[in-house]
Amino acid sequence: MxxxxxxxxxxxxxxxxxxxxxxxxxxxxxxxxxxxxxxxxxxxxxxxxxxxxxxxxxxxxxxxxxxxxxxxxxxxxxxxxxxxxxxxxxxxxxxxxxxxxxxxxxxxxxxxxxxxxxxxxxxxxxxxxxxxxxEAMVVEHLVNLGRRSAEERMAHFLLELGARLSLVGAGDKEGFDCPLTQYHLADALGLSAVHVNRVLRQLREEGLVTFQKGRVIFDDFNRLKALGGFDTAYLDQDGPFLR
Amino acid sequence: MxxxxxxxxxxxxxxxxxxxxxxxxxxxxxxxxxxxxxxxxxxxxxxxxxxxxxxxxxxxxxxxxxxxxxxxxxxxxxxxxxxxxxxxxxxxxxxxxxxxxxxxxxxxxxxxxxxxxxxxxxxxxxxxxxxxxxEAMVVEHLVNLGRRSAEERMAHFLLELGARLSLVGAGDKEGFDCPLTQYHLADALGLSAVHVNRVLRQLREEGLVTFQKGRVIFDDFNRLKALGGFDTAYLDQDGPFLR
DNA sequence: ACTCTGGGCTGATACACAGCAGCGGGAGAC
DNA sequence: GTCTCCCGCTGCTGTGTATCAGCCCAGAGT
Missing domain, CATH: 2.60.120.10 (Jelly Rolls)
Structure with missing residues (x-):
């Protein structure tokens, strides 16, 4: 390479x-x-x-x-x-x-x-x-754990993953492949695996996201962003900062 | 200076x-x-x-x-x-x-x-x-929020504060002045102020720490460390690392 | 002297999430 | 083919923490 x-x-x-x-x-x-x-x-x-x-x-x-x-x-x-x-x-x-x-x-x-x-x-x-x-990402994660409900955490987390995979999310029904199990989600979000399952079902039933068979699909990007309080500002930049 | x-x-x-x-x-x-x-x-x-x-x-x-x-x-x-x-x-x-x-x-x-x-x-x-x-400190804080109960969080947090103020904690009954209100603790630990109050009372009644009138006193350092799962390893160092 | 405000404290009630227990399906091992 | 294990899924019950409501005290402002 x-x-x-x-x-x-x-x-x-x-x-x-x-x-x-x-x-x-x-x-x-x-x-x-x-x-x-x-x-x-x-x-x-x-x-x-x-x-x-x-x-x-x-x-x-x-x-x-x-x-x-x-x-x-x-x-x-x-x-x-x-x-x-x-x-x-x-x-x-x-x-x-x-x-x-x-x-x-x-x-x-x-x-x-x-x-x-x-x-x-x-x-x-x-x-x-x-x-x-x-570190900025870790801080976001910390805020997520400290002050958001399970559903909000999940929404925020999936959006952030999408953003990191440079899925800008122009439209709904877009998604990405995701090799994580529900156990990974539980350990990342400070929840039990059982509850992760329920939260995913709820988000699916509300028509916000689908996470099945290793693929995440954003069904309603805007409502999901509102729920997760997601703001990409800290990912944006127009560097290089130091010449 | x-x-x-x-x-x-x-x-x-x-x-x-x-x-x-x-x-x-x-x-x-x-x-x-x-x-x-x-x-x-x-x-x-x-x-x-x-x-x-x-x-x-x-x-x-x-x-x-x-x-x-x-x-x-x-x-x-x-x-x-x-x-x-x-x-x-x-x-x-x-x-x-x-x-x-x-x-x-x-x-x-x-x-x-x-x-x-x-x-x-x-x-x-x-x-x-x-x-x-x-960043290492933020990570510790994150783990604290994700996987510890309110009482454990508080124990860990107060110990960490003490460590940062270079209170090595050789013995019990040592302490430090702390200008934080219970609202600060609540917002740092992801709890309600009401619950912070209860947790502090419980820790006091168990003879672990006292936090009153702007002063934190460690009544039983070892039991507190065990409760908070506190380990100072990441604070230790023997640098400088780069010569 | 009075009020106002911020912080600490406490009880009753509500709810979000955990824990336990169990089922089902798919993939890999033999 | 069958066994086994991992992962996803669900109901029931328990509990840790939030929420609401309110009291007390000390200090500052007037």
Whole structure:
């Protein structure tokens, strides 16, 4: 793959105009190609973190397990996302990562990242800028859990997924393929799997969304947005911000 | 104040060893001293963001308001914290910030920050690294909201506040002054103010914590930690990470 | 001295969501 | 083919938290 056109490069260039040195450094990140089977735990909370991944194909999720065994999914990763970066920065993983589908990724060694950041601080700025955008997403998720009902949470969540998959949602009946199970939804939204099922049924019966057989279809985009209080402002941008 | 010894400099140096250029750039950030009265809205969600703040004295909180008027507090800021940084990076504020107590702060112009980042990318790396640590805190908060009961949430939250105020908690009966009202707790923990009151009473009756008259006292540190599932690992570090 | 306001406190009632228990269907293993 | 496991689905019952309604107190304003 040409590094100049990878989804990650495009993402980073949206924040900081990258120079030759940055591109070369980024190219050196891509050394080891790896794949993982669904369900594989790519990173385990608490473990010393020796590498991160750039996701090329498939879906993953980052989560934490509580002492009582319950799980909270923090976010989902899709192709182009950088995963496990925070664990590199702080040497120890503060969360686990699991492959949801089959995954193709580039493994990046922690030492390559840290050396690269030291040599190409502009690249570091870009990567951490992207991390800031991820933080905005986590914040949205937090608000979702703190102050919305189960139905509102689900609406908001599905809309956000759609937006990330750059489904702008011009019209109704549009949708996207989604490999998540109802258990994933439950653990992401802080609900029980049983209740997720009921909420999905209710949304379907109200003619808002359909989520069946691995496909999400927005039946009434506008009413769904109103229900979920969904606003894409923080996803918009007209960068690069730093030239 | 000597910039070399400010709390912010100490914080940043924990991540990246700063050089002369970085220190000079940082010094240029401190131009305008400002103070705010309790309740003042220092930043409003959606507004074009022209400056950020470095907090010298007092407490603030970052929050979002939902369409129905409910509020979710995302995090609290204490002296040494950088506030409104994300809003600068993305030009528009994705959250509001309110002064809880009287505040003394340095206002930093967006242009100074962006110019500074361009000239001293090492400093940018340090600042964004610190932002990554903040993200870890937001993630903890998210897990708290998603998967813990009201009592557990409160226990975890008070312990985390104590830890941030570098109260290591060697022994019981230690505590800290805390200017938050029960309404703040409610909006941070996704509860009603009424319920916050009940939960505090319960924790007090169980001999775990006392929160009265603006002071939090840990009556039984270990049992409280067990209840809140509190683990400080992600706060520990032995950096600087980048030399 | 009076009122007003904000914060803390409490009881009664309502409801959203969890927990348990169980069924059915499809896909993969043997 | 049959067994098994995972995932989706549903009814019943229980409970944690919200909502409503109201009281008390301290401090600030007039």
């Amino acid at each position: 040409n590094i100049l056109q990878s989804p990650l490069t495009r993402k980073l260039s949206a924040f900081v105009a990258l120079e030759t040195l940055d591109m070369e450094t980024l190219a050196r990140f891509h050394r080891r190609r790896r794949s993982f089977l669904p369900g594989h735990e790519m990173l385990h909370e608490g473990q010393k973190s020796r590498s991160a991944f750039i996701l090329a194909e498939g879906w993953a999720c980052a989560y934490k397990i509580l002492p009582d065994g319950e799980r909270q999914i923090v976010d989902f990763q899709i192709p182009g996302d950088f995963l496990g970066l925070r664990s590199i920065l702080f040497r120890t993983a503060d969360h686990s990562i699991e492959a949801i589908t089959r995954i193709e990724a580039t493994e990046v060694l922690a030492s390559d990242i840290l050396d690269g950041f030291a040599q190409a601080p502009r690249l570091a700025t870009a990567v951490l800028w992207a991390a800031s955008r991820d | 000597n910039i070399l010894q400010s709390p912010l400099t100490r914080k940043l140096s924990a991540f990246v060893a700063l050089e002369t250029l970085d220190m000079e750039t940082l010094a240029r950030f401190h131009r305008r001293r400002r103070s705010f009265l309790p309740g003042h809205e220092m930043l409003h969600e959606g507004q074009k963001s022209r400056s950020a703040f470095i907090l010298a004295e007092g407490w603030a909180c970052a929050y979002k308001i939902l369409p129905d008027g409910e509020r979710q507090i995302v995090d609290f800021q204490i002296p040494g914290d950088f506030l409104g940084l994300r809003s600068i990076l993305f030009r528009t504020a994705d959250h509001s910030i309110e002064a809880i107590t009287r505040i003394e702060a340095t206002e930093v112009l967006a242009s100074d920050i962006l110019d500074g980042f361009a000239q001293a990318p090492r400093l940018a790396t340090a600042v964004l690294w610190a932002a990554s640590r903040d």
